[in-house]
Amino acid sequence: MWFFTSPKIVFGSGAVEFLASLPTKKAMIVCDRFLAERGTHQVVVEQLTKAGAKVEVFGEVEPEPHIATVEAGVKLARAFEPDMIVGLGGGSAMDMAKAVYALYERPDLTIYDITPIVELNLHQKARLIQVPTTSGTGSETTWATIITEGEGGRKLELAHRDLVADWAVLDPMFPSSMPPKLTADTGADALAHSIESISSEWANPFSDAMGVKAVDTIFRYLPKAVKGDHVPPEVREELHLAAAMAGLSFGNAQVGVGHALGHALGSVFKVPHGRTVGLFLPYHIEYNFSAAREKLGRLAPVLGDSTVRNGRDLAGKVRALWDQIGMAKTIPECAKITEKEFEEKLPLLVERADSSTCVVSNPRIPSSQELERIFRAAWSGAPIDF
Amino acid sequence: MVKFPSQEWIEQFKDKVNQNAAYEDAAKSWEGDFIFLVEPDGALTAPVALYMDLFHGKCRDAKMLATPDEKSAAYTYQGPYSNWKKLINKEIDPIQGMMTGKFKLKGNMMKIMRYTRAAKELINTASTIPTEFP
Ligand SMILES: NC(=O)c1ccc[n+]([C@@H]2O[C@H](COP(=O)([O-])OP(=O)(O)OC[C@H]3O[C@@H](n4cnc5c(N)ncnc54)[C@H](O)[C@@H]3O)[C@@H](O)[C@H]2O)c1
Ligand SMILES: [Fe+2]
Numbered sequence: 175m176w177f178f179t180s181p182k183i184v185f186g187s188g189a190v191e192f193l194a195s196l197p198t199k200k201a202m203i204v205c206d207r208f209l210a211e212r213g214t215h216q217v218v219v220e221q222l223t224k225a226g227a228k229v230e231v232f233g234e235v236e237p238e239p240h241i242a243t244v245e246a247g248v249k250l251a252r253a254f255e256p257d258m259i260v261g262l263g264g265g266s267a268m269d270m271a272k273a274v275y276a277l278y279e280r281p282d283l284t285i286y287d288i289t290p291i292v293e294l295n296l297h298q299k300a301r302l303i304q305v306p307t308t309s310g311t312g313s314e315t316t317w318a319t320i321i322t323e324g325e326g327g328r329k330l331e332l333a334h335r336d337l338v339a340d341w342a343v344l345d346p347m348f349p350s351s352m353p354p355k356l357t358a359d360t361g362a363d364a365l366a367h368s369i370e371s372i373s374s375e376w377a378n379p380f381s382d383a384m385g386v387k388a389v390d391t392i393f394r395y396l397p398k399a400v401k402g403d404h405v406p407p408e409v410r411e412e413l414h415l416a417a418a419m420a421g422l423s424f425g426n427a428q429v430g431v432g433h434a435l436g437h438a439l440g441s442v443f444k445v446p447h448g449r450t451v452g453l454f455l456p457y458h459i460e461y462n463f464s465a466a467r468e469k470l471g472r473l474a475p476v477l478g479d480s481t482v483r484n485g486r487d488l489a490g491k492v493r494a495l496w497d498q499i500g501m502a503k504t505i506p507e508c509a510k511i512t513e514k515e516f517e518e519k520l521p522l523l524v525e526r527a528d529s530s531t532c533v534v535s536n537p538r539i540p541s542s543q544e545l546e547r548i549f550r551a552a553w554s555g556a557p558i559d560f
Numbered sequence: 561m562v563k564f565p566s567q568e569w570i571e572q573f574k575d576k577v578n579q580n581a582a583y584e585d586a587a588k589s590w591e592g593d594f595i596f597l598v599e600p601d602g603a604l605t606a607p608v609a610l611y612m613d614l615f616h617g618k619c620r621d622a623k624m625l626a627t628p629d630e631k632s633a634a635y636t637y638q639g640p641y642s643n644w645k646k647l648i649n650k651e652i653d654p655i656q657g658m659m660t661g662k663f664k665l666k667g668n669m670m671k672i673m674r675y676t677r678a679a680k681e682l683i684n685t686a687s688t689i690p691t692e693f694p
Contacts, residue, residue, distance in 0.1 A: 175660050175662075176656065177660070286673075287669060289673055290658075290659045291655075291658040291659060291664075291669070292669065331673075335659075375653070376653070528586075528677065529675070531673055533676065533677050534677070534679075534680060535653075535655075539586075539677055539680055539681065542585055543585075
């Protein structure tokens with residue numbers, strides 16, 4: 175027995191206008207600090223006002239957001255008492271909207287109570303709407319929210335089915351302002367979601383369908399979105415939908431050791447999420463291939479029979495894409511750190527990856543020693559041969 | 561073959577856990593005891609509680625309790641007998657089992673969410689016991 179959970183989805187050019195049709199009294203927009211300064215939220219405010227809503231903007235969300243920001247957002251929500259919370263931004267703002275939403279709905283809980291194995295009973299006071307402005311995390315369709323404990327602290331991997339939005343609004347207008355590096359980082363995240371979930375022990379026909387389609391789209395369109403001077407709107411739209419599909423894939427099947435390693439590296443050395451999980455994706459494939467050969471074989475219609483026959487070739491295919499879009503393939507390329515700093519922090523990196531919930535459905539259960547070996551391989555660029 | 565649930569079964573479980581290097585690695589900093597509560601259904605007519613004291617990758621003590629409230633523990637993992645059978649036969653994933661309501665876990669969530677690998681290794685160990693279900 176298992177579930178496939180998805181928000182209702184409105185997509186395509188003009189999708190944001192749908193917000194005007196949702197009867198709402200008070201809407202709270204949880205928005206990225208940078209986007210709030212640029213005024214990106216105004217188009218959403220306009221639509222919500224048309225719906226008759228009074229609007230409050232919490233525009234304080236920083237990249238890879240912290241617990242302290244959740245607390246500030248919850249305080250505002252409790253005072254304003256919205257019947258709709260809208261996450262607007264990349265994964266950071268959408269994750270923040272989920273955390274604020276959960277603790278607004280359930281004042282009796284702490285953030286640590288947001289685990290999939292307790293009853294939350296949300297959706298009593300307000301609806302949750304997600305409007306992504308990056309094409310990567312898939313947070314608009316998933317049940318996960320990633321909140322950092324504090325400066326240099328762990329990334330809490332919180333999740334609950336009740337955190338899946340009521341509506342995901344996929345309007346390609348928003349990601350069109352992404353600079354190439356952000357497009358590459360976030361696209362890499364979406365590819366990691368798809369491939370890790372296809373290889374997951376929890377993969378199922380629904381998640382596979384979404385994952386395989388997302389892989390196909392990302393390989394086709396990501397180079398065009400990163401390289402071109404002017405990115406055609408249809409390319410943006412394809413990638414925006416692919417990121418949401420990749421979210422539906424991993425939101426219903428889990429990611430794996432690639433994300434465990436990425437969360438550890440990102441939290442210790444402050445590297446953006448997409449860049450770290452992109453780095454580890456080829457290592458995830460090489461490490462897991464022997465245990466997930468059949469599952470990853472489902473990518474044959476998209477990537478070709480010969481590519482999916484062994485882990486080295488499949489990882490090579492991803493590395494070739496990374497070369498095209500300028501993604502890092504080793505830790506020194508990814509995080510600007512010295513070997514000494516790396517060695518000093520290696521035990522902490524291993525400990526963080528080890529305690530990640532992302533390993534729970536990984537095809538192989540990695541020992542601490544294996545995690546250390548993968549980190550070392552990612553430092554030097556050596557293939558995984560164990 | 562050993563019968564589940566029984567004193568003999570939990571003793572075998574303890575021995576197997578203490579021989580499992582993968583569990584020891586995953587749970588090396590774990591401190592906390594468990595009650596595994598088997599709720600009656602099918603062939604089982606009364607609840608049975610199995611107690612395990614898990615500490616730093618080892619099991620220090622394990623026994624079948626005379627009654628479920630003989631002892632309390634940091635965590636209680638409970639579900640009906642027929643689901644325990646599926647869990648031990650690896651037909652249910654221990655974590656998915658909780659998310660689908662087949663099992664319930666009581667205790668401090670923040671702590672246990674860091675030890676999902678240990679939980680998996682623990683169930684893998686239980687599956688290696690040649691178990692007989694009456
Ligand atoms: N909940 C999930 O399922 C899930 C999945 C993967 C990652 N995450 C989390 O999401 C976060 C990363 O999200 P992200 O990669 O989307 O980046 P982000 O939200 O952190 O944004 C990165 C930067 O891009 C800017 N930005 C966002 N949209 C833009 C646009 N359209 N044009 C120009 N600039 C824009 C932001 O202002 C910010 O400075 C991490 O905290 C990660 O852990 C969550
Ligand atoms: Fe991710």
